[in-house]
Amino acid sequence: xxxxxxxxxxxxxxxxxxxxxxxxxVLLLALTRFIPGDPATVILGSRATPExxxxxxxxxxxxxxxxxxAFAFFGRLFSGDLGEDVFNGRPVLSLVLGALPNTAAxxxxxxxxxxxxxxxxxxxxARWPGGKIDRLVAFLSVGFISTPSFVVSVFLLMVFSVxxxxxxxxxxxxxxxxxxxxxxLVLPTAALAAGWVGYIARLLRxxxxxxxxxxxxxxxxxxxxxxxxxxxxxALKPAVLPTVAVLGMGFGELLGGAVFAEVIFNRPGLGSLxxxxxxxxxxxxxxxxxxxxxxxxxxxxxxxxxxxxLIDPRERARLVSGRGAVT
Amino acid sequence: xxxxxDLSRRPGGTFxxxxxxxxxxxxxxxxxIAPYGPNAIAPANRLMDPSLxxxxxxxxxxxxxxxxxxxxxxxxxxxSLSVIAISLTAGVILGIASALSPRAVDLAIVGIFDVVxxxxxxxxxxxxxxxxxxxxxxxxxxxxxxxxxxxGRVARAQTIAIRNSPFIEAEKVLGAQSWRxxxxxxxxNIIGPIFVxxxxxxxxxxxxxAGLSFLGLGVRPPLASWGNLLNDGYTxxxxxxxxxxxxxxxxxxxxxxxALLGEALRDTIDPKLRRTL
Numbered sequence: 001x002x003x004x005x006x007x008x009x010x011x012x013x014x015x016x017x018x019x020x021x022x023x024x025x026v027l028l029l030a031l032t033r034f035i036p037g038d039p040a041t042v043i044l045g046s047r048a049t050p051e052x053x054x055x056x057x058x059x060x061x062x063x064x065x066x067x068x069x070a071f072a073f074f075g076r077l078f079s080g081d082l083g084e085d086v087f088n089g090r091p092v093l094s095l096v097l098g099a100l101p102n103t104a105a106x107x108x109x110x111x112x113x114x115x116x117x118x119x120x121x122x123x124x125x126a127r128w129p130g131g132k133i134d135r136l137v138a139f140l141s142v143g144f145i146s147t148p149s150f151v152v153s154v155f156l157l158m159v160f161s162v163x164x165x166x167x168x169x170x171x172x173x174x175x176x177x178x179x180x181x182x183x184x185l186v187l188p189t190a191a192l193a194a195g196w197v198g199y200i201a202r203l204l205r206x207x208x209x210x211x212x213x214x215x216x217x218x219x220x221x222x223x224x225x226x227x228x229x230x231x232x233x234x235a236l237k238p239a240v241l242p243t244v245a246v247l248g249m250g251f252g253e254l255l256g257g258a259v260f261a262e263v264i265f266n267r268p269g270l271g272s273l274x275x276x277x278x279x280x281x282x283x284x285x286x287x288x289x290x291x292x293x294x295x296x297x298x299x300x301x302x303x304x305x306x307x308x309x310l311i312d313p314r315e316r317a318r319l320v321s322g323r324g325a326v327t
Numbered sequence: 328x329x330x331x332x333d334l335s336r337r338p339g340g341t342f343x344x345x346x347x348x349x350x351x352x353x354x355x356x357x358x359x360i361a362p363y364g365p366n367a368i369a370p371a372n373r374l375m376d377p378s379l380x381x382x383x384x385x386x387x388x389x390x391x392x393x394x395x396x397x398x399x400x401x402x403x404x405x406x407s408l409s410v411i412a413i414s415l416t417a418g419v420i421l422g423i424a425s426a427l428s429p430r431a432v433d434l435a436i437v438g439i440f441d442v443v444x445x446x447x448x449x450x451x452x453x454x455x456x457x458x459x460x461x462x463x464x465x466x467x468x469x470x471x472x473x474x475x476x477x478x479g480r481v482a483r484a485q486t487i488a489i490r491n492s493p494f495i496e497a498e499k500v501l502g503a504q505s506w507r508x509x510x511x512x513x514x515x516n517i518i519g520p521i522f523v524x525x526x527x528x529x530x531x532x533x534x535x536x537a538g539l540s541f542l543g544l545g546v547r548p549p550l551a552s553w554g555n556l557l558n559d560g561y562t563x564x565x566x567x568x569x570x571x572x573x574x575x576x577x578x579x580x581x582x583x584x585x586a587l588l589g590e591a592l593r594d595t596i597d598p599k600l601r602r603t604l
Contacts, residue, residue, distance in 0.1 A: 016441070023442030031458045142339065143579075146586040148534040150541055151575040154561050158571055162564055256447030260538060264561065274450075275542060278457040290446070290454045298445050 009309070017302045024294045026070050028287050033066065043086050043281055056086065082291070083284035092288035095273060100292070102172055103269035106261060107254040109185055110192035111247065117193070118200030125201065126208035127231060137205075141198030150260035153191040157264060160187060170266035188261040192254055203246060207239040241312055248304020252297030337591035346584025354400040363391035365398035365551045374567040384569035386559055392570055395551040396577050402552045403581055407532040409467045411525050414474035419521060421475065422482025423509055426490060437483070440476035448473050452535055456544045466545050470535055474528060481524055485517035519596055527589035530582035537578055553578050 040056040041048060057063050064072065076083070082092040121141075125134040161169040173181035211217065212235050220230050259271030266272075270289055277285035309315040335341045353360065362382070369389035377384045383392040425436035443451065455469040489495060490513070498508050539545030540554025541561075548555050553574050560571025 020441050020445035024445050027442055034458050143583060146530055146582040147579050150538055151578050154557060154571050155575055158564055158568055252447045256449040278453060286457050290450055293450050294446055297447055
């Protein structure tokens with residue numbers, strides 16, 4: 001049975017996450033107040049009639065005080081209303097939900113690619129630290145981490161689509177044709193994953209080395225357990241914890257990075273939706289899109305945080321027994 | 328000097344020092360070393376391949392790519408150093424204030440930091456630019472807001488760690504005023520890790536500025552930002568690969584150089600920071 005301290009831990013994490021989301025909504029709504037001039041005039045253009053401007057202000061809720069606007073936003077949110085597109089009146093929620101699967105597919109496939117490539121690289125580097133492979137991986141990971149994803153996107157597009165013509169240049173593929181969609185996903189995924197492969201490889205390598213220097217590993221070596229078994233069975237699990245926490249944050253950063261991949265590869269998605277809305281000053285769509293990204297970001301961080309305390313037996317024991325920190 | 332030698336011995340340290348020194352030199356001496364003006368248009372020479380006249384070729388308006396990249400170094404370094412200076416100052420002031428204030432004020436400041444960091448950095452930068460509009464000044468101010476919590480949190484944690492140390496207590500007992508304690512005793516003792524963080528944040532700022540400019544939401548053309556150049560190269564990718572290639576490589580050189588320098592600095596100044604930064 002979980003003790004009260006676990007529930008307190010869960011509640012405090014949830015409360016922090018909720019506060020962050022609520023605060024970001026207030027920030028987003030407050031930002032609209034800073035739009036130079038009257039937002040409705042900016043959206044509708046200088047030739048709009050005063051009636052149209054007043055009607056739009058009332059529709060966006062700009063004629064009310066900020067706090068009232070925030071409460072109204074949350075009130076509408078619970079009934080699934082994120083506002084309307086100012087140009088064609090379409091509900092923002094349906095625009096966001098329409099775009100989300102494309103972005104989610106991109107972010108998830110990038111994260112999976114990064115894990116599938118990053119973990120073995122970390123294992124090899126930690127098995128022979130200071131060796132040739134370790135040095136090569138160290139060099140490549142710093143290179144990939146520091147290269148902006150939009151530069152990688154443009155380079156991949158230039159080499160594989162424009163010059164070699166191996167991959168399609170633009171779009172997300174024919175809807176309904178899964179093979180075509182996956183084919184269109186290859187380059188954007190590679191562009192987004194590149195930095196994270198390096199990041200996971202480095203992070204996991206250093207925590208593996210830390211675990212490998214502990215005394216229980218020395219005991220295992222003294223008993224003659226093979227290095228491969230020590231690495232896979234005894235070192236990987238505790239070493240993977242810091243990486244899990246980073247992955248939660250990383251998923252949110254991937255959603256941000258998706259803006260570039262989607263614009264460059266001309267893919268529909270949350271990033272390109274927000275980008276187009278910014279260019280056309282369609283503020284309700286910007287607000288709605290950014291809100292959903294923040295929500296996902298906070299949520300993945302929360303999940304990573306909680307799963308870390310559930311995977312780590314030391315942390316779990318501390319929470320269940322209600323004792324202080326073990327260390 | 329010994330610090331420099333130490334730095335160059337770290338993995339990638341020599342490359343980092345070389346890349347950063349080269350960028351700074353190019354940025355400072357831009358008007359002296361650029362073979363052409365950054366905005367000198369020559370439509371007859373559009374999209375030329377590299378040649379003796381134009382070492383890296385020309386863009387779609389016949390402008391010399393090398394000259395634009397050289398002036399682009401000024402924009403990248405100028406913006407990133409300004410952003411770091413503003414966010415470091417504001418972050419350190421807020422962080423120290425937060426650590427030394429009553430709990431309510433501390434909670435309020437930490438709450439604001441939490442809200443700002445609940446946005447992925449590029450998304451917050453986009454949301455801010457969507458409201459305040461693009462342009463050089465706005466980009467500097469808005470990207471600074473994104474980075475204030477980075478410095479604020481480290482400054483707060485460091486201040487909390489030393490605020491009850493005997494030497495601070497001793498100063499207080501001797502009757503030193505709060506501003507004196509903060510300026511002469513707290514700040515010098517917390518600035519090391521913050522300086523390292525500043526160096527590690529430079530490549531991130533360069534990336535965000537170039538990213539915003541690439542999307543047409545940062546520095547306005549014809550000002551030569553590497554992001555604008557990469558976007559021009561991307562637009563004419565099917566006709567000429569040179570602009571995209573060289574502007575991308577400039578960005579990689581700068582971000583890689585500063586990232587390696589930041590890490591080498593961190594390890595040189597205090598290897599224990601590896602855990603926190």
